[in-house]
Amino acid sequence: MYKVDFVEFPSSSATASGQFFEKAFGWAATPYGPDYADVQGEGITLGFQADVAEQPGAPLVTVRTDDLHxxxxxxxxxxxxxxxxxxxxxxxxxFHFREPGGSELAVWCSTK
Incomplete structure (x- = not known):
């Protein structure tokens, strides 16, 4: 199974980004410290990364799988x-990867 279910964005303030989507659309934001917020959108989850060392250069589309290897x-x-x-x-x-056309994406799996 492969399914796009997450997009991570660079953010100057993960807290402010999370609060914006809560207020604007009623989506639930879960902060993971001051530098990261998860926002449960309708059908897709959004992540906001404020740690400059960890930020993607552009929105990072993430594909979910059952088998990372x-x-x-x-x-x-x-x-x-x-x-x-x-x-x-x-x-x-x-993990993150670059496809032959140059775009960077990620693949993730749950540890639950």
Missing amino acids: QARLAVEDAGGVVTVEPFDFPGGRR
Whole structure:
């Protein structure tokens, strides 16, 4: 299974971004410290990264999978290049890759 269900955005204030989407659209924001907020949108989750060292350069589309290792093999076999090795985060694990056209995306799986 592969499904786009998350997009991460750079933000100058994760708290302000989360509060904006709560107020504007009624979506629930969950802060993970001062530099990150998760916003449960309708059908997709938005992440806001305020840590400059961790921010994506552009919105980062993230694909969910049940098998991170198999997804990495599929990405590499199709000509993608892993740009960020797999790492843990609250609730899951992910890696980033660049597809042959130059866009960076990520693949994640739940650790639950």
